[in-house]
Amino acid sequence: MSMDTKRIVTASINGAEISVMADNRMSLLEMLRDAAGLTGTKEGCMTGDCGACSVMMNGRVVDSCLVMAAEAEGAEIETVEGIADGKNLHPLQRKFLEHAALQCGICTPGFLVSAKALLEKNPDPSDAETRYWLAGNLCRCTGYQQIIDAVRDAAAEMRSSAK
Amino acid sequence: MAAFTHPNHGKYKVIGTRPIRHDGEDKVTGRARYGADVHQPGMLHGAVLRSPHAHGRILSVDTSRAEALPGVRAVATAKDLPELPDKVMASGEGIENQRYMSTRILAGEKVLFKGHPIATVAADDPWIAQDAAALIEVKYEVLEPVLDVLKAMEDGAPRLHDKITATLMGKKEQVDSNVCLHTRFQAGDPEAGFAEADLVIEREFRTKTVHQGYIEPHHATALALSDGQITIWTSTQGAFAVREQVATVLKKELSKIKVIPMEIGGGFGGKIPVYLEPLAVLLSEKSGKPVKMTMSRADIFQATGPASASASRVKFGFKKDGTIIAATFWAAYEAGAYPNIYGMMGAMCVLAPYKIPNGQVDVYDVMTNTPKVAAYRAPSSPQALFGVESVMDEASKALGIDPIELRLMNAAEEGEQRIDGLKWPRIGMIETLEAARDSAHYKSPAPSGPNQARGLAIGFWVNAGMQSSATVGINMDGTANVVTGSVDIGGSRASMAIMAAETLGLKAEEVRPSVGDTDSIGHTDITAGSRTTYATGHAVYLASLDAIEQMKPRVAKLWDCDPAEVVFEEGAFRSTKNGQEPMTVRQLGPKLPATGGPVQGQGSLMATAQGSGFGLHIADVEVDPDTGKTTILRYTAVQDVGTAIHPAYVEGQIIGGATQGIGWALNEEYVHGDKGELLNTGFLDYRMPTTLDVPVIETILVEVPNPGHPYGVRGVGETPIVPPLGTMGNAIAGAIGVRIRELPLSPPRVQAAIAAKENAAGKTEAARETTAKPVPAQS
Known part of the structure; x- marks a missing residue:
């Protein structure tokens, strides 16, 4: 338990500056979940293969299980907890519910983070573009179809409200 | 379109609608709390030391260096578990001999699969726990493993257990064999039937x-x-099943254990057996602190129950007109390291879709040096029907009969007897086939380009009933709260609210559904067997009716009439005699305190009238002859669902199940090294379908109500995993002109089959020499 195995890491998480004491072996995923108490980001594999732990880090989607906590020093992180605007759900969140795009829900936070990043880059993705972008997120329950529909429906709503 | 119409079509007010699920917002905002999200003050973290060998004798276990590591609070081995009797107990969807249960959870004398737990450690943080587990020294005598089911049946094969109690042909005996169960069903005279057949395949x-x-x-x-009371927080398909298993392994009374089921992130049958729960309890007892255990993805693949590998032989005899005259099925199913019963489930399913006048089924459960097999969505039916539906496809071509017509003329129906003895109640096999035949997909021309074809296959699952409990509390504003003991794995809370609302004349949004822990609701069996909407839904219905019966005298008091004059019809209390205005539950709610106090309805049952489920899937595919990769051009899933309570989640079950079946058919497989070690222990190499692998799956819901349920519900979730294996096999056989009878139909295997066909035809092209090996598909 000596200090040389731990360090203080300070990052902006969903707009709030948060400092945690992180073990040198701690991943960003564990830092978010266990040190910062933000358990919305999920662990599926710890090898970067399932996308359940997807978060935004400095504007890019990353598998937080593959980022060391120490690497998050000074970074801007956005997690599923930061997607809604206060009590107003993001259109993606509403469309996931309307389309029944989740069953067990464990992959949902990762899909929402990835999908939000997609729509920020491409406000009108085709079915193929949506599937390509989300291919790094595994879902074992839904068969993906309702997820793709929800993302494209949210995109349409966001485009029409932006006009 | 399908000629069949649900008799209550248009009569329901809430059933058949698509309300937003009640637990939805928590799940899209990250607030929902799963097993991993549990945090207790002063919590320790556990780790498990697992066997590096697939088969071996444990000579010694030395935990002293682990115990000496600073930060370690407790270490446990098999010595800390009580001795258990040679006694079989029902365990979730399967059965388990108590004698083997504790050695499955912590190995004592032998390790039987790579990843078999040997010791467990609790420490101040997860890293110390992992370091400590690595300091435990185990000496092994390494033994030769056996992994293949057919090799494990041979006389000289390595034996996993010295002597086991096996059930062979219905008789219990002590045997020295890896065969732990032999199931046989018979009807008529198969030999005479085959002698009469015009076509035998x-x-x-x-x-x-x-x-x-x-x-x-x-x-x-x-x-x-320290007073013996235990609390367990876990992700499970059955809080009560966890309680029973932990109580058995650790010899506790049920009332001493409280299991709090957290939200569950998928199970599909795999989260019924306990793995970590008894270890966490043991370590908490030793340390006096809460202990959290987690399992890595690699350990999940190599040490939790997968679904059986299988080897089977299917023989069907047909008359010229297409009538099946005889059928036999022989199969060996992988049981894993301990006695198991999943082969028996395959035996129940294999011939069920058809009328078989003369038949015999022989299925062997065979132990191998792999983790004990667990349930997986319609356990053992996919493997069995893969063979049957391939043979049906060959027969349809040989006889020149349309594949749906061939299935229709032999379809199982009400009143006929299944080969395992069950007499069919009302089932929807025929209506399902008719809806498939009349579908836009089937009526469209089959794809006719090079390496393209259409395939189809039937799926079947028995579905389960079992025990369920529910309460319905009427609130003082006339809204209602529903509590059941069924873990919600895919949206079932919404279905419970819908059925309560339909019964009570409320809106789905006026009912708050929740999942109780083992202290707050009566015994409820696992969320499995496609039983939750059926059986727990029935309990909710009974509890709602009970609440209505309790409210009738209250209404009578207000109306100053005989309670016998009060009926509940079309969503309101009505008087059979005087001209009182109907009164809804919402209107009565505020008057409950003044008319006698709270109303809580109770419903509990042992459900036994589950309707079985049939589905038929149609796929148009194209195979790339250079890579062997199959692309699905169009896919339709047709299924008898009884009554679709929440159609969006019914469709979701069908699409999700079909997707798992497509993964099974095309890519998924365990690959073992020569020492019995699993080589593909992660999602990169164990290749499950991604967004890019599955097409849009069209669904057609056929609703033949189950007469054994008040709203006609029959189980939905499991059947749809069954048809894709045969569907893909049949479609690919048509596309490449050669039939592959071994799964998965992965690109390397399909490419090799095409190359072999071309070689045999003398058309070898140097450029197309196969370099394929049977390894998981590249991504």
Whole structure:
């Protein structure tokens, strides 16, 4: 338990500056979940293969299980907890519910983070573009179809409200 | 379109609507709490030391260096578990001999699969726990493993257990064999039947071990108090099943254990057996602190129950007109390291879709040096029907009969007897086939380009009934709260609210559904067997009716009439005599305190009238002859669902199940090294379908109501995993002109089959020499 195995890491998480004491072996995923108490980001594999732990880090989607906590020093992180605007759900969140795009829900936070990043880059993705972008997120329950529909429906709503 | 119409079509007000699920917002905002999200003050973290060998004798275990590591609070081995009797107990969807249960959880004398737990450690943080587990020294005598089911049946094969109690042909005996169960069903005279047949097709099939592949790893947290009271927080398909298993392994009374089921991130049958829960309790008892255990993805693949590999032989005899005159099925199913019963489930399913006047089924459950097989969505039916539906496809071509017509003329129906003895109640096999035949997909021309074809296959699952409990509390504003003991794995809370609302004349949004812990609701069996909407839904219905009966005298008091004059019809209390205005539950709610106090309805039952489920899937495919990769051009899934309570989640079950079946058919398989070690222990190499692998899956819901349920519900969730294996096999056989009878139909295997066909035809092209090996597909 000596200090040389731990360090203080300070990052902006969903707009709030948060400092945690992180073990040198701690991943960003564990830092978010266990040190910062933000358990919305999920662990599926710890090898970067399932996308359940997807978060935004400095504007890019990353598998937080593959980022060391120490690497998050000074970074801007956005997690599923930061997607809604206060009590107003993001259109993606509403469309996931309307389309029944989740069953067990464990992959949902990762899909929402990835999908939000997609729509920020491409406000009108085709079915193929949506599937390509989300291919790094595994879902074992839904068969993906309702997820793709929800993302494209949210995109349409966001485009029409932006006009 | 389908000629069949649900008799209550248009009569329901809430059933058949698509309300937003009540637990939805928590799940899209990250607030929902799963097993991994449990945190208790002063919590320790556990780790498990697992066997590096697939088969071996444990000579010694030395935990002293682990115990000496600073930060380690408790270490446990098999010595800390009580001795258990040679006694079989029902365990979730299967059965388990108590004698083997504790050695499955912590190995004592032998390790039987790579990843078999040997010791467990609790420490101040997860890293110390992992370091400590690595300091435990185990000496082994390494033994030769056996992994293949057919090799394990041979006389000289390595034996996993010295002597076991096996049930062979219905008789219990002590045997020295890896065969732990032999199931036989018979009807008529198969030999005479085959002698009468105009066409006999006999084929052999192989399928590989596959995993349920839930995205959420296993987790368990336990707190054991010094007075003997235990609390367990876990992700499970059955809080009561966890309680029973932990009580059995640790010899506790049920009332001493409280299991709090957290949200569950997928299970598909794999989260019924306990793995971590007894270890967390043991470590908490030793340390006096709450202990949290987690399992890595690699350990999930190599040490939790997957679905059986299988080897089978299917023989069907047909008359010229297409009538099946005889059928036999022989199969060996992988049981894993301990006695098991999943082969028996395959035996129940294999011939069920058809009328078989003369038949015999012989299925062997065979132990191998792999983790004990667990349930996986319609357990053992996919492997069995893969072979049967391949043979049906060959027969349809040989006889020149349309594949749906061939199935229709032999379809199982009400009143006929299944080969395992069950007499069919009302089932929807024929209506399902008719809806498929009349579908836009089937009526469209089959794809006719090079390497393209259409395939189809039937799926079947028995569905389960079992025990369920529910309460319905009427609130003082006339809204209602529903509590059941069924873990919600895919949206079932919404269905419970819908059925309560329909019964009570409320809106789905006026009912708040929740999942109780083992202290707050009566015994409820697992969320499995496609039983939750059926059986727990029935309990909710009974509890709602009970609440209505309790409210009738209250209404009578207000109306100053005989309670016998009060009826509840079309969503309101009505008087049979005087001209009172109807009164809804919402209107009565505020008057409950003044008319006698709270109303809580109770409903509990042992459900036994589950309707079985039939489905038929149609796929148009194209195979790339250079890579062997199959692309699905169009896919339709047709299924008898009884009554679709929440159609969006019914469709979701069908699409999700079909997707798992497509993964099983095309890519998923366990690949073992020569020492019995699993080589593909992660999602990169165990290749489950991604967004890019599955097409849009069209669904057609056929609703033939189950007469054994008040709203006609029959189980939905499991049947749809069954048809894709045969569907893909049949479509690919048509596309490449050669039939592959071994799964998965992965690109390397399909490419090799095409190359072999071309070689045989003398058309070898140097450029197309196969370099394929049977390894998981590249991504």
